[in-house]
Amino acid sequence: xxxxxxxxxxxxxxxxxxxxxxxxxxxxxxxxxxxxxxxxxxxxxxxxxxxxxxxxxxxxxxxxxxxxxxxxxxxxxxxxxxxxxxxxxxxxxxxxxxxxxxxxxxxxxxxxxxxxxxxxxxxxxxxxxxxxxxxxxxxxxxxxxxxxxxxxxxxxxxxxxxxxxxxxxxxxxxxxxxxxxxxxxxxxxxxxxxxxxxxxxxxxxxxxxxxxxxxxxxxxxxxxxxxxxxxxxxxxxxxxxxxxxxxxxxxxxxxxxxxxxxxxxxxxxxxxxxxxxxxxxxxxxxxxxxxxxxxxxxxxxxxxxxxxxxxxxxxxxxxxxxxxxxxxxxxxxxxxxxxxxxxxxxxxxxxxxxxxxxxxxxxxxxxxxxxxxxxxxxxxxxxxxxxxxxxxxxxxxxxxxxxxxxxxxxxxxxxxxxxxxxxxxxxxxxxxxxxxx
Amino acid sequence: xxxxxxxxxxxxxxxxxxxxxxxxxxxxxxxxxxxxxxxxxxxxxxxxxxxxxxxxxxxxxxxxxxxxxxxxxxxxxxxxxxxxxxxxxxxxxxxxxxxxxxxxxxxxxxxxxxxxxxxxxxxxxxxxxxxxxxxxxxxxxxxxxxxxxxxxxxxxxxxxxxxxxxxxxxxxxxxxxxxxxxxxxxxxxxxxxxxxxxxxxxxxxxxxxxxxxxxxxxxxxxxxxxxxxxxxxxxxxxxxxxxxxxxxxxxxxxxxxx
Numbered sequence: 001x002x003x004x005x006x007x008x009x010x011x012x013x014x015x016x017x018x019x020x021x022x023x024x025x026x027x028x029x030x031x032x033x034x035x036x037x038x039x040x041x042x043x044x045x046x047x048x049x050x051x052x053x054x055x056x057x058x059x060x061x062x063x064x065x066x067x068x069x070x071x072x073x074x075x076x077x078x079x080x081x082x083x084x085x086x087x088x089x090x091x092x093x094x095x096x097x098x099x100x101x102x103x104x105x106x107x108x109x110x111x112x113x114x115x116x117x118x119x120x121x122x123x124x125x126x127x128x129x130x131x132x133x134x135x136x137x138x139x140x141x142x143x144x145x146x147x148x149x150x151x152x153x154x155x156x157x158x159x160x161x162x163x164x165x166x167x168x169x170x171x172x173x174x175x176x177x178x179x180x181x182x183x184x185x186x187x188x189x190x191x192x193x194x195x196x197x198x199x200x201x202x203x204x205x206x207x208x209x210x211x212x213x214x215x216x217x218x219x220x221x222x223x224x225x226x227x228x229x230x231x232x233x234x235x236x237x238x239x240x241x242x243x244x245x246x247x248x249x250x251x252x253x254x255x256x257x258x259x260x261x262x263x264x265x266x267x268x269x270x271x272x273x274x275x276x277x278x279x280x281x282x283x284x285x286x287x288x289x290x291x292x293x294x295x296x297x298x299x300x301x302x303x304x305x306x307x308x309x310x311x312x313x314x315x316x317x318x319x320x321x322x323x324x325x326x327x328x329x330x331x332x333x334x335x336x337x338x339x340x341x342x343x344x345x346x347x348x349x350x351x352x353x354x355x356x357x358x359x360x361x362x363x364x365x366x367x368x369x370x371x372x373x374x375x376x377x378x379x380x381x382x383x384x385x386x387x388x389x390x391x392x393x394x395x396x397x398x399x400x401x402x403x404x405x406x407x408x409x410x411x412x413x414x415x416x417x418x419x420x421x422x423x424x425x426x427x428x429x430x431x432x433x434x435x436x437x
Numbered sequence: 438x439x440x441x442x443x444x445x446x447x448x449x450x451x452x453x454x455x456x457x458x459x460x461x462x463x464x465x466x467x468x469x470x471x472x473x474x475x476x477x478x479x480x481x482x483x484x485x486x487x488x489x490x491x492x493x494x495x496x497x498x499x500x501x502x503x504x505x506x507x508x509x510x511x512x513x514x515x516x517x518x519x520x521x522x523x524x525x526x527x528x529x530x531x532x533x534x535x536x537x538x539x540x541x542x543x544x545x546x547x548x549x550x551x552x553x554x555x556x557x558x559x560x561x562x563x564x565x566x567x568x569x570x571x572x573x574x575x576x577x578x579x580x581x582x583x584x585x586x587x588x589x590x591x592x593x594x595x596x597x598x599x600x601x602x603x604x605x606x607x608x609x610x611x612x613x614x615x616x617x618x619x620x621x622x623x624x625x626x627x628x629x630x631x632x633x634x635x636x637x638x639x640x641x642x643x644x645x646x647x648x649x650x651x652x653x654x655x656x657x658x659x660x661x662x663x664x665x666x667x668x669x670x671x672x673x674x675x676x677x678x679x680x681x682x683x684x685x686x687x688x689x690x691x692x693x694x695x
Contacts, residue, residue: 087532088532095494096492097493099495215502217502218488248461248500249461252675260461266492
């Protein structure tokens with residue numbers, strides 16, 4: 001694999017040319033930034049990946065059942081596994097989705113589960129992304145370029161081919177398709193993952209559509225062809241957030257949405273991938289309950305652990321959080337993408353005091369976690385070896401059964417001391433190799 | 438029991454032609470305990486492929502997408518409804534009705550009002566709602582045009598005046614603060630020339646209609662059109678259009694008892 005290092009600049013140049021970029025909004029200004037690629041892969045052994053695979057499938061299965069339960073019977077609340085206020089007191093639950101059961105009962109078609117490996121070599125789940133998880137295209141295209149740059153590397157190593165992501169995604173779309181074409185719906189080229197949208201449309205053989213190409217009539221979704229002919233749409237891999245998806249149901253000021261698409265979905269005439277309303281499972285407060293959810297719905301012991309998490313909502317946890325805040329990381333449950341994350345150790349005494357007061361005022365709004373001692377990964381920076389914190393976003397695709405993509409997006413932090421690896425916070429990425437033996 | 442005939446008409450005139458127009462109407466009375474639709478006729482102009490659906494609250498939606506150019510949009514709904522007491526059983530309460538929303542969140546003014554009237558809270562949620570209603574009427578006066586579609590409960594209370602929507606939002610805010618589940622209702626009332634709004638309160642497995650604007654319980658003179666957490670869930674006409682210029686809307690409603 002060291003044969004790849006000398007190609008670092010060349011591969012990064014090609015990635016830039018292909019348009020592997022990340023868009024960031026900062027102070028209302030949109031900037032496109034290259035997503036630096038480090039050629040040294042993260043390597044996961046066959047056995048280790050099989051373990052992750054079992055754990056991830058189990059987790060996504062439980063989350064999918066949870067979503068159906070929350071929007072229909074709400075048994076998990078009635079049985080007091082999850083306190084009601086964690087569902088209804090949060091922004092994640094969407095009444096607009098109440099009673100809506102998607103085709104084949106699949107809510108979480110594509111899940112991006114973020115994991116980290118501690119220096120004890122144990123894996124911990126940090127976050128579940130069940131709304132519109134992005135990033136699969138980066139390792140896909142990086143792998144392709146690496147293969148071209150150094151074919152020998154891949155002859156010498158038994159790396160599982162990751163070029164099947166498009167097929168897995170296509171299967172997930174076909175499985176729920178209600179009769180019609182598959183469409184990848186992008187809000188447009190100013191979205192931070194526009195490159196990925198077009199790339200995945202190509203890889204899945206789907207029609208690449210902008211909102212104005214789609215319309216609903218008689219609760220059926222159609223694609224307007226250039227010739228003016230309409231085609232029925234059976235599944236939409238939509239890369240638009242719920243809030244903006246349908247101005248007739250959600251934000252009325254959305255210009256990115258398709259009017260009445262929610263009515264077509266509720267009528268069972270189209271699959272929306274992922275299902276609207278999944279935000280209730282993404283919620284950082286709900287994350288705390290996922291292990292309990294696995295026991296409750298599947299009757300199994302959770303295979304993967306959460307990072308040790310405290311909910312100030314509970315008196316004991318509140319006391320622990322207030323007493324130990326300087327060694328914990330505190331997260332605002334309403335935020336995502338690495339925003340609203342503070343490390344107690346980095347705060348001035350004054351800010352610690354402010355944060356404690358905020359937690360006491362709105363206990364439901366925060367979770368606190370032990371800082372995991374990451375197993376740092378080696379990266380090459382300006383020709384020299386150094387180490388960075390890194391996470392792994394694993395992708396789980398749901399057809400009749402969940403399938404874990406044998407690769408993933410490994411993101412590393414911008415600075416050696418930073419723990420925040422989200423692409424929107426700077427930093428780079430690596431390929432993830434899963435070995436076949 | 439009563440038999441009510443109603444006739445609703447809405448017309449919007451546009452100063453400039455509209456070329457694309459999507460709309461969602463919540464204007465058809467629902468079927469529920471003690472309220473049955475005997476006859477209903479819906480006429481919308483222009484129409485393309487009028488479609489009926491339901492939302493997450495069980496309200497009836499009439500939707501369409503008009504692609505032909507038009508200068509006017511009219512909705513006519515006439516029908517006959519048998520009505521009765523406004524009590525409907527629901528064993529499986531959706532907890533969503535316990536939590537404040539954008540329109541029903543308490544600010545400092547509602548918090549202060551709540552502290553003054555919390556003594557009126559009893560085991561009977563309907564009584565509590567009526568007590569709160571009297572307090573609301575002591576704090577705001579009915580004044581047409583004093584608030585708008587974006588006014589929250591807190592703002593209406595500070596304003597000291599409002600319409601049925603505001604009376605209902607304030608009552609919902611106070612009841613939710615008292616941890617009593619409640620919901621917003623849009624409907625029609627005998628003798629009223631416009632649609633009306635009131636509140637339903639959940640008590641021991643049943644929803645009861647309470648009308649804070651008129652300081653009374655809803656009865657057979659009321660027809661329920663839609664229900665939700667607040668005003669935003671019950672929009673009568675939600676539209677998205679291209680063109681149109683300025684719009685002039687007129688609404689007429691007639692509800693008579695046989």
